[in-house]
Amino acid sequence: MTISIAWIRTVGDYQELNVVSDSRLSGCGFRLDESKKISILPRGDAFFSFAGTTDIAFPLLHQVEQTISSYNQSMNRSMDLTKLKGHLLMVINSLVDKLDYGGLISSGDINHKEKDVKDIEFLFGGYSWKEKGFKVWLISYSMKEKTFLAHDMKDSSFENIIIAGDLKEVALEKLYEILRKNRSDSSIHNVSLDMEPFCAVVELLREKDPEKHTIGGAPQLIKVYPYMTAKVIGVVWEGKRTILGRKIFDYENTSCMIIDPDTYELVVPPYVKNSINEENFREEMEKSIIEDVIQQAIFEAENYEYTQEELEELLKDHEAEEQRKREEAEDWEEMRVFIEANEEMIRDEMAEEFKRQEVEEEIRQREAEKTLEFLREEEELDEMALKGVLNVFDE
Numbered sequence: 001m002t003i004s005i006a007w008i009r010t011v012g013d014y015q016e017l018n019v020v021s022d023s024r025l026s027g028c029g030f031r032l033d034e035s036k037k038i039s040i041l042p043r044g045d046a047f048f049s050f051a052g053t054t055d056i057a058f059p060l061l062h063q064v065e066q067t068i069s070s071y072n073q074s075m076n077r078s079m080d081l082t083k084l085k086g087h088l089l090m091v092i093n094s095l096v097d098k099l100d101y102g103g104l105i106s107s108g109d110i111n112h113k114e115k116d117v118k119d120i121e122f123l124f125g126g127y128s129w130k131e132k133g134f135k136v137w138l139i140s141y142s143m144k145e146k147t148f149l150a151h152d153m154k155d156s157s158f159e160n161i162i163i164a165g166d167l168k169e170v171a172l173e174k175l176y177e178i179l180r181k182n183r184s185d186s187s188i189h190n191v192s193l194d195m196e197p198f199c200a201v202v203e204l205l206r207e208k209d210p211e212k213h214t215i216g217g218a219p220q221l222i223k224v225y226p227y228m229t230a231k232v233i234g235v236v237w238e239g240k241r242t243i244l245g246r247k248i249f250d251y252e253n254t255s256c257m258i259i260d261p262d263t264y265e266l267v268v269p270p271y272v273k274n275s276i277n278e279e280n281f282r283e284e285m286e287k288s289i290i291e292d293v294i295q296q297a298i299f300e301a302e303n304y305e306y307t308q309e310e311l312e313e314l315l316k317d318h319e320a321e322e323q324r325k326r327e328e329a330e331d332w333e334e335m336r337v338f339i340e341a342n343e344e345m346i347r348d349e350m351a352e353e354f355k356r357q358e359v360e361e362e363i364r365q366r367e368a369e370k371t372l373e374f375l376r377e378e379e380e381l382d383e384m385a386l387k388g389v390l391n392v393f394d395e
Helices: 054-070 081-097 110-117 168-182 196-207 279-303 308-341 343-394
Strands: 003-011 014-021 025-027 030-032 038-040 046-051 121-128 133-142 147-152 161-165 220-225 229-237 240-243 257-259
Touching: 003 046, 003 121, 003 168, 003 196, 014 046, 014 121, 014 133, 014 196, 038 220, 038 229, 046 054, 046 161, 046 220, 054 081, 054 121, 081 121, 081 133, 081 147, 121 161, 121 220, 133 161, 161 168, 168 196, 229 343, 308 343
Parallel strands: 229 257
Antiparallel strands: 003 014, 003 161, 014 220, 025 030, 038 046, 046 121, 121 133, 133 147, 220 229, 229 240
């Protein structure tokens, strides 16, 4: 299972939608603590996360992503989230109805299907241009209705937070504990939330309680902004940078913002010199190559008798290889000196690139606002046309 929480974060007059999850997948006697559980949907303004039986939930998640990318009205965002929700429910229920157990049970054995899907839950949400606000739904199987249904966060006990997974009650208790510690009013029914839900998941993952063995790995985080854009936020976990649960390698440069779970500060990751430029990496690589050459030479020496001409040729090749290595080492040194001498220039170029991205983001936001205005005008024209038709009929 999992723990997945979506909430509306409020800081002053500003709001954004956040969703956090653990990173553990388990089953068939294994577990993987670096598994992606939250996805930004292809249209870019919404997310989808899952909890439950992986062998069924995972294919459903992939089909949801494919459904959106292949459906024009969904992909270009002219279909608002409130309508897209209904479409996704139809897709999910259609796929579940087609579950085939290969003759192990009859295809009409509803009880067996219900057993497999009853614990599967999805969180789906983003920014609705139609309602001009954030929308989130918990999609779960109804034993009464025999189908998956969507439950609006606004209709739940808490209007600004919704939770999926098998540790809902534990997560709520942890959230209450954090709120009591930091605020005079510990109720979350009306309180504006900041990063407390993220903090709750972080603390649950750090406890490593055997009774909470269904969750593990690093917390993964996605933010959806009011300008209809969703972004992945990296998390520093156990001293390593992680992106959606995976600990990225030291040489992987990323444009994702990184959050520190101890301070909750967002930082732009510094440029990391590629590992092939690092001395220790080159030494390890050269050692590995030399060991391979030595082993090959030993094998050939034991199984082959060289002529004098072949030995001379081998010596020439060895000398040529040594010369190549010296030249390569000089090139590496020259590059290192250049980087050190121009480090400030490189940082300035990176700063310029970030500024350029900010300008592009502002342009995209303005275009999104124009699109919204156009859609609103279209909707008003449609209403006027409909009223005109009705007036004709009335006459």
